[in-house]
Amino acid sequence: MAALLAFVGILTDPAAYQRLALVAACDLTVALAALILPWPRWSPNATALLGVAGFAVLGLSTWSFGGVATGTGPFLVLLYAWAALHFPRWVLLAFAAPATVAYLLPLILTGQPPMVLGSALVLMPVALVVGLLIEAQARHLREDRERLARIERWRSAMVNTLAHDVRSPLGTVQLALEELRDDATGMSAKVLDTALRQTARISRLADGLLDMQRIDSSGHLRLDRRSQPALPLIRAALGYVRADADVRVEVDPEATLYVDEQRFEQILLNLVGNALRYGGPPVIVRLTRDGAVDRLEVRDHGPGIPESLRPRLFGQFAVGGPEGVGLGLWIVRQLAVAHGGQAAAEPRTPGVAMIVTLPAGPA
Structure with a gap:
């Protein structure tokens, strides 16, 4: 910037070209x-x-212009501000000597009066204090960033450990329950069915935690998208929902979806699970196509969403409580965005409709 201003000065004062x-x-x-x-x-x-080196150039500039220090003061402060953003406090204190010499020596060599020399008593402390204030704020910000990075590393390790440690024993439990279910009848069969559904739910939660970690660390998910019949896909996903849940499907038998099957299942189960947990029956699943966009709607007939919750509805841990950890809707939005779509909530009377839009085919 100083060099550019010098070139501008040449245009306005050709006599000072050299x-x-x-x-x-x-x-x-x-x-x-x-x-x-x-x-x-x-x-x-x-x-x-x-x-x-910058202080030396400032001194040269003041001397070459016969002791005129008009441009020296602002650049001294600018150099201190730059140093404060990047270096510890001792560097700013060490700058005091070369900065004072760069300011005073040209004034002394050009025979400036004491009043001009005395300006250093104001400028140098002000430049140093400005630098120290900026350094203190920058140091606090760096410390906060390092602290948050440590917390994030700990959280990441905890989530990965939790998800992986849950999945391994859960697989054994699920195999044992399936073996027992093959020979069970009557009430025992119903109890085992319930246990298997809950085992699947815990498995999905572990998958959700891993998804959250992958989304946080990489910013995107790798999807295996393909075109497939929508109705069988939706019915297969709803097979994980408890049998007595009042869930109705309104989907054209000829409809297709261009999605990653596993991720779409997560989207639908999270939306239906939230509707059953926080809304009211019946829960209606609709799928419509609008041009090049498929519109998945999961609508409940409950009390709706409080106004205070709407701005953070799709955030992490936004709707957590005794029955959930509040990751469902956040994962829904992330998976929708990964597909090239979006997720939103629309009020209904009564209830609310969660809308996920997805591209109808490959871009």
């Missing part, structure tokens, strides 16, 4: 050194040397 060109060349040399030299190989604070 001095301004010298200052611009020095500024560009410092900028070039900042870009080319392999700073990461050296000390983390090695780039502070650029500040010393």
